[in-house]
Amino acid sequence: MVNFDDQAAPGDLERVRTLLNTWLIPNDTREPADRFRGGTIVRELRDDLRRVVEGAASADHVLNTWVRRLDVTPRVAGGVVRFRGNGTAGGLVAIVLAAMSEGTWSRLRACPDCRWVFYDHTRNGSKRWCLMTAGGPSGRSCGSIAKVRAHRERVRQSA
16 A cells, blocks of 8 residues: 655645645546636646646746745745745745745656656655556556556567
8 A cells, every 4th residue: 555645745845735736637537637626826826836847837937926926025034034925825835935945846746647746755856757556646556557658669669
């Protein structure tokens, strides 16, 4: 049995990861599903952050746009820079900014197959798929599926 706590992000960044996973591709249908229930601005933020995590948008551009839009501001407390934003979306942007400054943001990854967002806890930061064994989102084992697919393609090409 897979422990999904192994995919959890540290601290408040888990709130962002949870938000990102309100959009997913279920194993049974393989059709994108939006399970977000909330305000339009948080949905827009989620979609922009997903584009960043999936490598389709620049983090600098996206975050600077949201910082201006939501008036997220830095505060110094005990010699540490903290960020403060108003409302749910502003708070989430503040969490992302803190994670960027701590170096944890770059460890959020989206599986190239099911696009589930996970936190890469590996020592070298090279985890690619959500899971290698069955038990992933809806029982998926994207890493194993990808490796089998690549093996079959190599066999097909050599035949």
